[in-house]
Amino acid sequence: VTVDLLVTGARFADGSEGSVAISGDRIVSVGADAVDAADAAEAAEVVDAGGRLVTPGLVDCHTHLVFGGDRAAEYEQRLAGASYEEIARAGGGIMSTVRRTRAAGEDELHDAAASRLAALASSGVATVEIKSGYGLDLDTELAMLRVARRLQTTTGVRVVTTFLGAHTVPEEWAGRADEYIDFVCSTVLPAVASEGLADAVDVFCDRVAFTPAQAERVLRAAASFGLPVKLHADQLSEFGATALAARHRALSADHLEHADEAAVAALAGAGTVAVLLPGAAYMLADSARPPVAALRAAGVPMAVATDANPGTSPLLSLPLAMHMACRLFGLTPLEALDGATVHAAAALGLGGEVGVLAAGAAADLVIWDAASPAELVYWLGRNLCHAIVRKGSVVS
Ligand SMILES: [Zn+2]
Numbered sequence: 001v002t003v004d005l006l007v008t009g010a011r012f013a014d015g016s017e018g019s020v021a022i023s024g025d026r027i028v029s030v031g032a033d034a035v036d037a038a039d040a041a042e043a044a045e046v047v048d049a050g051g052r053l054v055t056p057g058l059v060d061c062h063t064h065l066v067f068g069g070d071r072a073a074e075y076e077q078r079l080a081g082a083s084y085e086e087i088a089r090a091g092g093g094i095m096s097t098v099r100r101t102r103a104a105g106e107d108e109l110h111d112a113a114a115s116r117l118a119a120l121a122s123s124g125v126a127t128v129e130i131k132s133g134y135g136l137d138l139d140t141e142l143a144m145l146r147v148a149r150r151l152q153t154t155t156g157v158r159v160v161t162t163f164l165g166a167h168t169v170p171e172e173w174a175g176r177a178d179e180y181i182d183f184v185c186s187t188v189l190p191a192v193a194s195e196g197l198a199d200a201v202d203v204f205c206d207r208v209a210f211t212p213a214q215a216e217r218v219l220r221a222a223a224s225f226g227l228p229v230k231l232h233a234d235q236l237s238e239f240g241a242t243a244l245a246a247r248h249r250a251l252s253a254d255h256l257e258h259a260d261e262a263a264v265a266a267l268a269g270a271g272t273v274a275v276l277l278p279g280a281a282y283m284l285a286d287s288a289r290p291p292v293a294a295l296r297a298a299g300v301p302m303a304v305a306t307d308a309n310p311g312t313s314p315l316l317s318l319p320l321a322m323h324m325a326c327r328l329f330g331l332t333p334l335e336a337l338d339g340a341t342v343h344a345a346a347a348l349g350l351g352g353e354v355g356v357l358a359a360g361a362a363a364d365l366v367i368w369d370a371a372s373p374a375e376l377v378y379w380l381g382r383n384l385c386h387a388i389v390r391k392g393s394v395v396s
């Protein structure tokens with residue numbers, strides 16, 4: 001076997017030590033006997049990890065990275081005690097982001113998102129999911145997804161796209177949510193599908209967005225185009241959204257702050273990944289917690305993501321999200337690491353391809369200035385990336 005890159009002196013998350021051998025953009029072997037001495041001697045490039053922790057490149061499986069403007073001024077109002085309703089009446093909230101996104105050109109959207117994606121990538125993220133959902137009209141939804149696709153080329157980070165046309169009812173459709181769902185299913189989604197712009201379809205199913213019946217129409221339409229589905233589920237109230245995700249064998253059900261035990265059992269039966277988003281709970285100072293103990297007991301895989309978005313989670317470090325998942329939601333450090341790698345990959349339908357150090361997987365890995373997963377989630381605000389390998393190349 002030709003070894004183009006050999007990472008030696010690696011300490012893996014389970015405490016074992018060894019090497020990772022890479023050929024082209026693929027891992028060819030991992031562990032104490034990753035390569036024999038002859039192949040090691042002929043490796044084109046050798047990087048000594050020096051006993052540092054080596055993990056798969058991180059996978060951020062839930063973000064809204066493409067948007068116009070920001071909501072820092074709104075956050076300042078919230079810190080001063082303004083309510084969500086007061087902010088919305090003053091022209092803030094999600095519709096302010098929709099207006100800014102519609103007004104921005106594609107280059108402007110791209111450049112702002114590329115800067116945010118660079119921050120995420122420097123925190124160890126090699127694969128990112130990016131949703132639409134701030135256009136809420138045909139042209140801007142398509143533009144957001146084109147920008148997301150373009151980011152893969154311009155940044156080198158693997159990008160998975162999700163169509164979230166049913167994010168909220170835009171103001172020009174106020175009071176006509178069912179008609180807006182008609183528009184999403186019969187006009188926007190077919191255009192997205194015909195241009196191949198989305199890898200999956202998501203719906204925000206909650207009391208401030210769409211009912212389970214409305215969400216189900218979008219899920220059915222997605223299935224008719226052969227697209228897998230996921231849901232923003234039960235973030236603000238128990239709304240039947242997690243059970244709906246399970247019924248449709250969704251790739252993931254995301255948020256789950258108000259999911260009940262019956263919904264957890266349904267997820268387990270469906271093989272759906274639970275995606276935990278502690279940044280939003282932190283930013284909103286929301287005391288509701290996803291049912292982690294029940295998810296763990298039922299064997300539901302738990303992913304951890306940033307939910308990077310301008311309103312409720314302006315979080316651009318996946319290790320910091322992992323810290324929050326431990327501190328706020330009660331995950332162990334190893335669960336948080338699995339949540340940002342192997343389970344996040346499954347939430348994107350990329351299990352075995354990314355988020356794992358194994359022969360045949362993509363050659364994405366991070367060498368950390370840390371000795372263990374515990375140290376990774378322990379430091380706050382310290383970038384622990386020592387070196388990053390993406391697609392078989394050392395990028396930093
Ligand atoms: Zn979200």
